[in-house]
Amino acid sequence: MRTLLASVGIAALALSGAASAGEDAVLSVDGEVFVTEAAAPDHLENVDTIYSGWVFRTDETQELQLDDFDNPSFIFLDQALDTWETVDGSEGKSCASCHDDVEDFAGLKSTLPRVENGELVTLTNLVNECRTERMGAEAWKYSGADMSAMTALIAHQSRGMAMSVAIDGDAAPFFEKGKELYYTRVGQLDMACANCHEDNYGNMIRADHLSQGQTNGFPLYRLKNAKINTTHGRFKGCMSNIRATPFKEGSPEFKALELYVASRGNGLSVETPAVRN
Amino acid sequence: MKRLSLIAGIAVLSAGIASAEDVMPAKVMFDDGAINASLTGMTGNPEEGAKIFMNRKLGNCLACHMNADMEEQPFHGEVGPALDGVGDRWSEAELRGIVSNSKEMFPDTIMPSFYRDTGFTRSLEKFEGKSILSAQQVEDVVAYLLTLKES
Numbered sequence: 001m002r003t004l005l006a007s008v009g010i011a012a013l014a015l016s017g018a019a020s021a022g023e024d025a026v027l028s029v030d031g032e033v034f035v036t037e038a039a040a041p042d043h044l045e046n047v048d049t050i051y052s053g054w055v056f057r058t059d060e061t062q063e064l065q066l067d068d069f070d071n072p073s074f075i076f077l078d079q080a081l082d083t084w085e086t087v088d089g090s091e092g093k094s095c096a097s098c099h100d101d102v103e104d105f106a107g108l109k110s111t112l113p114r115v116e117n118g119e120l121v122t123l124t125n126l127v128n129e130c131r132t133e134r135m136g137a138e139a140w141k142y143s144g145a146d147m148s149a150m151t152a153l154i155a156h157q158s159r160g161m162a163m164s165v166a167i168d169g170d171a172a173p174f175f176e177k178g179k180e181l182y183y184t185r186v187g188q189l190d191m192a193c194a195n196c197h198e199d200n201y202g203n204m205i206r207a208d209h210l211s212q213g214q215t216n217g218f219p220l221y222r223l224k225n226a227k228i229n230t231t232h233g234r235f236k237g238c239m240s241n242i243r244a245t246p247f248k249e250g251s252p253e254f255k256a257l258e259l260y261v262a263s264r265g266n267g268l269s270v271e272t273p274a275v276r277n
Numbered sequence: 278m279k280r281l282s283l284i285a286g287i288a289v290l291s292a293g294i295a296s297a298e299d300v301m302p303a304k305v306m307f308d309d310g311a312i313n314a315s316l317t318g319m320t321g322n323p324e325e326g327a328k329i330f331m332n333r334k335l336g337n338c339l340a341c342h343m344n345a346d347m348e349e350q351p352f353h354g355e356v357g358p359a360l361d362g363v364g365d366r367w368s369e370a371e372l373r374g375i376v377s378n379s380k381e382m383f384p385d386t387i388m389p390s391f392y393r394d395t396g397f398t399r400s401l402e403k404f405e406g407k408s409i410l411s412a413q414q415v416e417d418v419v420a421y422l423l424t425l426k427e428s
Binding site: 141160184185186188189190193195196199202203204205206207210239243244245 | 333337338340341351352353354355356389390393397398399400401402404407410
């Protein structure tokens with residue numbers, strides 16, 4: 001049965017070049033091939049090869065990302081595109097009033113978080129800065145529906161580009177802080193991110209196939225809750241699972257962790273909006 | 278009043294909450310990673326132990342360990358070694374030590390300590406000052422592990 005399925009898969013590939021998922025599957029959308037496996041960046045001490053979380057998902061979940069019509073994220077991106085043109089706040093402006101085209105944001109997600117004037121800023125921070133300082137509008141909730149969709153839309157403009165966050169210079173202290181958090185055991189289960197995502201990726205933990213916990217696909221759609229999920233939302237979930245009190249979304253701790261985790265994926269393609277279970 | 282306390286007594290028993298005779302987590306004596314004496318002074322119940330082993334909110338041992346004895350259960354993890362035959366490989370005292378605080382036997386292990394109630398960082402408030410399992414539950418799991426024999 002296995003071989004039968006495999007040969008059918010190969011036949012489909014050979015005949016039509018149609019996408020087919022699986023462990024050695026190639027992630028390609030509209031003919032664009034993504035880097036889902038790469039040599040680890042030099043600063044990684046315990047890992048030789050980095051993999052996108054997509055590699056660890058089931059065939060069915062993988063397939064949802066191969067065609068934008070099947071990818072449930074795009075409903076949310078469309079909503080964000082409407083918001084993009086909607087005036088909000090005391091200044092009578094929309095995002096579109098100041099930015100010609102959302103496509104101009106290509107290359108932003110792949111280099112965030114980054115340091116500006118001594119502060120670590122995430123995409124969410126940048127969006128809220130526009131809302132409060134340039135539109136005179138209320139800040140959006142860190143992982144609220146509007147913010148998740150808008151950051152997914154903006155991050156999507158970098159799809160296919162290689163993750164390349166800076167970790168040196170004024171980013172170095174944030175990188176070090178994030179690294180420390182990544183290796184610190186927390187919660188009643190007393191585990192660190194590294195216990196699961198560095199020491200055990202590829203292993204099953206109950207029904208979950210552990211990935212390296214990369215962030216190149218975020219914000220992303222999860223089948224589990226049928227919405228766009230943010231990086232900080234995912235960090236929060238992982239911490240609660242080990243019975244630890246999560247840091248707050250948008251906190252200095254999660255921002256530093258976001259920088260560090262993103263840097264572990266330097267070289268992987270941005271997949272936003274990815275699909276996970 | 279009498280009835281009330283009787284009902285409360287039953288609830289306490291079924292939740293497996295500490296009884297006065299239990300060795301409290303802070304008082305547990307390890308001997309090369311093993312704990313020689315029963316934490317309750319009694320032998321555990323292997324059937325209860327099996328339930329705790331698979332229960333996601335209690336032992337959830339199956340999350341990390343394959344166990345052929347529970348073939349009918351879906352989703353056995355692969356983070357730790359398969360536990361088939363573990364009752365032959367380790368003594369009762371060693372199994373009690375491993376379940377209570379595996380870090381005494383395997384210093385850098387990912388395996389949680391099931392009978393420890395201090396020394397955690399940022400524990401969720403509702404778990405603050407508590408061990409994952411009660412003394413009784415640890416004894417039940419140990420009794421179950423001892424039934425897992427080679428072949």
